[in-house]
Amino acid sequence: MARPSPARPADLNPDRSLATIEVNGITKTYRTRTGAVNALAEVDCTIKRGEFVSLLGPSGCGKSTLLRIMAGLSSSSSGSVIIDGNPVIRPQTQLGIVFQSPVLLEWRDTLGNVMLQAEARGIDRRVALETANRLVKQVGLAGFERKRPSELSGGMQQRVAICRALLHDPDIVLMDEPFGALDALTRDQMNVDLQHLWAQGEKTVVFVTHSIPEAVFLSDRVLVMSPSPGRIDLGLRIDLERPRRLATRDSPQFAAYCSQIRNAFTKRGVLREEPLA
Ligand SMILES: Nc1ncnc2c1ncn2[C@@H]1O[C@H](COP(=O)(O)OP(=O)(O)O)[C@@H](O)[C@H]1O
Ligand SMILES: [Mg+2]
Incomplete structure (x- = not known):
């Protein structure tokens, strides 16, 4: 069975000269009435022009926070985001944004x-x-x-x-779990249609999801986030031929990518096989 090659550091931060979005050491601490919430811890990643990249992680790991910081809708506690060479210091009106x-x-x-x-x-x-x-x-x-x-x-x-x-x-589209509220069949169809839509333009997409198969199906690269406080600790290039079809999900390669990500989550305690004692 064809196995995906192991994740390489370059899959986390590819050549920065091709970057359209650079995220450098972003941290975010929310001050709340009941104390500080560390939402993001030192997030680093690079998104290349024209890439479809998914941010994948469990609920509460800081995916929306990171996307909002990229869009200039929230401030970070430290670090910087650079889009097309310009530091993000205010809402980025040139972007396209889709919320859940x-x-x-x-x-x-x-x-x-x-x-x-x-x-x-x-x-x-x-x-x-x-x-x-x-x-x-x-x-x-x-x-x-x-x-x-x-x-x-x-x-x-x-x-x-x-x-x-x-x-x-827009050249860049940020999508925050846009299909999270949809039933499974509609979601599958939206995945297929979004892929075709993306293939027609030359857009860079950052797509937030907590669905492993959705991330693998859509992405050129999946950035896997650790549980809160979130950081990106695995970057996985998805070398599946495009256009991907619904049946692509039945292929051994697709299953191998999903299991590689699932194993990463199991290692971090996000998923477990055994019931709680
Ligand atoms: N405006 C806010 N004020 C305080 N805490 C927040 C706020 N937004 C998010 N958080 C906290 O930050 C963490 C990350 O949240 P979020 O970015 O929404 O995660 P995700 O999108 O991955 O589910 C969570 O612990 C959440 O409770
Ligand atoms: Mg969210």
């Missing part, structure tokens, strides 16, 4: 929600509407342009949120 919940306006239809992005940025309405219509078709929502969010399924609502995040054609 689609956050749609109930009184607006599909196109109206996608167009929010154009209104917020002052993009020419006619040009934006053309792009919005194209994106809506690309994600399989043709015929649903005039539906309100309450008339759409959870998966469709998340597709609307993805279109909104892509409307201004």
Whole structure:
């Protein structure tokens, strides 16, 4: 059986000259009423231009915190994030961001929600509407342009949120567990569709998930985070041919990547075989 090659340090921090996002020694401590919460401990990673990279880790390990710091939506306690050579010191409006919940306006239809992005940025309405219509078709929502969010399924609502995040054609898209609330079948379909969408552009994607198969299916590289306080301690290049198909999940190579990651989690006590005493 073909086995993936062992993780190499270069899979954690590839050649920095090709970096679009550099994360250098990021730590984050939240001050709360009940004391300090160490959310991130010395996170280092490099994301190359055009890569699809997943941040994979257990709940509470600091994935959302790290993504928010990359986006300039939260400050770090120490360390730096550099995007395209510029230190992140304020919200990065050039990015596309998709959150776990689609956050749609109930009184607006599909196109109206996608167009929010154009209104917020002052993009020419006619040009934006053309792009919005194209994106809506690309994600399989043709015929649903005039539906309100309450008339759409959870998966469709998340597709609307993805279109909104892509409307201004960002080079970098940050996605925080965008499919976490979806049923398993819809999630599989969203994975397939997202892969095709990504293949059409030249976008860098940082994708947060706690699903091992989702991370392996989508990614060029999976960065595995330790339990809280989070740090990235394994980088795994996923050398599976693209486009990956649903059946790719049945392949021995796919299973080998998943088990390599699962073993890393077992070693750290995130997963265990035995019941608690
Ligand atoms: N605004 C906040 N104030 C205080 N603690 C927070 C805040 N946001 C997150 N945390 C804590 O930081 C840790 C990491 O949280 P988070 O980044 O949301 O993890 P993940 O996204 O991996 O589930 C958790 O212990 C969480 O309780
Ligand atoms: Mg989170």
